[in-house]
Amino acid sequence: MRAHQHYMRHRNDVRAWHSLLAACAIGLVICLLAGGSDEMMAQPAPDTLESQSITGTDTKQYVFREQDVFRYSNRGKRDPFKPLVSEGSGPVETDLLNIEEATLTGIIWMGDHMVALFKDKKGKSYYMKKGDPVYNGRIVDISDNSVVVTVFEFGGSRQVELRVTEHVSNGSGG
Numbered sequence: 001m002r003a004h005q006h007y008m009r010h011r012n013d014v015r016a017w018h019s020l021l022a023a024c025a026i027g028l029v030i031c032l033l034a035g036g037s038d039e040m041m042a043q044p045a046p047d048t049l050e051s052q053s054i055t056g057t058d059t060k061q062y063v064f065r066e067q068d069v070f071r072y073s074n075r076g077k078r079d080p081f082k083p084l085v086s087e088g089s090g091p092v093e094t095d096l097l098n099i100e101e102a103t104l105t106g107i108i109w110m111g112d113h114m115v116a117l118f119k120d121k122k123g124k125s126y127y128m129k130k131g132d133p134v135y136n137g138r139i140v141d142i143s144d145n146s147v148v149v150t151v152f153e154f155g156g157s158r159q160v161e162l163r164v165t166e167h168v169s170n171g172s173g174g
Contacts, residue, residue: 096135097126099149104162107142114142 072080097118106117110129116139118126128147132139137151140159149160 094135096133097128098135099137099151099160099162102126102162104147104164106164107144107147116142116147 097120101121102118103120104116105119105125108115108117113129116128118128120126128134128139130139130142134149134151136153137149137157137160139147140150141148146161146163149162150157151160
């Protein structure tokens with residue numbers, strides 16, 4: 001019984017080698033039929049992916065060359081894969097005017113263009129012209145009594161129109 005098992009194992013090993021040799025032979029034949037000449041094999045690889053015509057045929061060969069590896073030094077830098085704003089971090093501090101929390105106090109002519117005067121909730125004043133950036137947006141139009149702002153949020157945009165607020169004097173000179 002033991003001799004029979006040894007014979008079967010040897011027979012399976014021989015079949016595996018025969019299959020491997022047959023696959024190698026088929027690959028060699030395909031390479032030779034594809035037109036791989038010694039001249040073409042001796043050419044240096046180009047720097048980038050190129051299409052090269054093989055002489056006498058319409059077949060193209062693509063040659064790939066390994067590129068240099070890019071290394072990122074994080075010494076003194078933030079992690080580029082960490083989000084700039086994390087959930088629950090609260091509002092982002094910025095010097096840009098937040099239109100949602102601002103009041104349009106006036107519009108004046110300055111040279112050849114109009115300038116909008118804003119005041120934020122902290123009392124800080126802003127002088128802005130058409131095209132100036134605001135928090136999450138940009139001023140797109142200024143007319144005699146209103147300003148139109150495009151606000152970008154959640155992958156879309158919307159138009160916000162702010163009108164000049166009218167202050168009523170109580171007659172006490174203030």
